[in-house]
Amino acid sequence: MKKETRQLINTPLKIGNRVIDGRLILAPMSGLTHVAYRELLDSYGGCGLLFTEMCSARSIPQENRYFSPVFRWRDEELSRLVCQIFGSDPEIMVAAAKRVEAEGFFGVDLNFGCSVAAICKKKCGAALLKTPEVAVKMVRDVRNAISIPLTVKFRTGWEDRPDLAVELARRFEGAGSDALIFHPRVAPDRRTRPPKWEYIRHVKQAVSIPVFGNGEVFTQDDCEKMIETTECDGVSLGRIAIAKPWVFSQWRNGSVVEMETYKSNMKQMFFLLNKHYEPTPAIRKFKKMAVYNAALFRFGHSFLKKMSRADDFSEIESAVDAFFDHSPELADRPNLNLFR
Numbered sequence: 001m002k003k004e005t006r007q008l009i010n011t012p013l014k015i016g017n018r019v020i021d022g023r024l025i026l027a028p029m030s031g032l033t034h035v036a037y038r039e040l041l042d043s044y045g046g047c048g049l050l051f052t053e054m055c056s057a058r059s060i061p062q063e064n065r066y067f068s069p070v071f072r073w074r075d076e077e078l079s080r081l082v083c084q085i086f087g088s089d090p091e092i093m094v095a096a097a098k099r100v101e102a103e104g105f106f107g108v109d110l111n112f113g114c115s116v117a118a119i120c121k122k123k124c125g126a127a128l129l130k131t132p133e134v135a136v137k138m139v140r141d142v143r144n145a146i147s148i149p150l151t152v153k154f155r156t157g158w159e160d161r162p163d164l165a166v167e168l169a170r171r172f173e174g175a176g177s178d179a180l181i182f183h184p185r186v187a188p189d190r191r192t193r194p195p196k197w198e199y200i201r202h203v204k205q206a207v208s209i210p211v212f213g214n215g216e217v218f219t220q221d222d223c224e225k226m227i228e229t230t231e232c233d234g235v236s237l238g239r240i241a242i243a244k245p246w247v248f249s250q251w252r253n254g255s256v257v258e259m260e261t262y263k264s265n266m267k268q269m270f271f272l273l274n275k276h277y278e279p280t281p282a283i284r285k286f287k288k289m290a291v292y293n294a295a296l297f298r299f300g301h302s303f304l305k306k307m308s309r310a311d312d313f314s315e316i317e318s319a320v321d322a323f324f325d326h327s328p329e330l331a332d333r334p335n336l337n338l339f340r
């Protein structure tokens, strides 16, 4: 990575009335960016901004942080943690955002990007891009209800029309969003076709709030290319951050990572999942995350086969040990068949 790019990703950025200390941020991912993962990420030096998994706005007012599967945090991360909420009703989003603010989070992020059928059927997530007036009202109402930073994560929309995404971006800014996280894919596309990074540039040029680009940034070269070609203010990292939680500090500092870290990382993930969750969900979550770790290696499938049969800590540990005992080879890019 060039010196200037490294400098840029280390430059603080103002989001609303707060400042983040670096431009690489975590993407919210359901089932993946839970409290255990975020503790792991922090152990490698953290990132510019942490995000929860998407949380149902309807549930948030009643949630108990010690029992909720998703609305959970460690006190020490709260000032750098954004809670992503989804819902279909502006009033319910407002109530949730108020609780998020009262708990002391860094900010609130509105999910206008999730295109999973179960979410869209309820007129949540990316479905809101079909009714921009509702989405914009949501941004405005939440803005008027809270004073912490408010961000919007959205996709291109339901048609491959960058002009519509640009128009939406302008309207979100006008309604009071403090930053945008833009994933340039149309909504029905669940990461099968490459994202169209050039659309990020259109969005960036249209607004004056910070824009974070998102989508298939897997290497330092990708990161540099996204920044150079789109002039985005920062980059939101999703799946690669699960596979390599150290990417934020590695790219910021240019440090070298040994194979031993890949192995100890998986063990530490399992330890932290057990710390935060009951054994059954801990094992289930671990298996989900291990797919991203395996995707980094040639023949990662063989490891996953063994892993799928493991159902307690010692079996998982031996599957990890056996895989690394055979000197696995890293692939140039993650295996996209596993990186879903």
Ligand SMILES: Cc1cc2nc3c(=O)[nH]c(=O)nc-3n(C[C@H](O)[C@H](O)[C@H](O)COP(=O)(O)O)c2cc1C
Binding pocket: 027, 028, 029, 030, 031, 032, 053, 054, 084, 111, 112, 113, 114, 153, 183, 214, 215, 216, 217, 236, 237, 238, 239, 240, 340
């Ligand atoms: C398993 C999984 C769960 C996801 N859950 C969410 C979510 O809860 N909210 C959201 O806005 N995006 C979600 N996303 C989308 C990511 O935030 C991101 O936009 C996408 O993975 C592209 O970025 P990447 O190529 O860096 O992974 C999810 C993605 C994955 C792979």
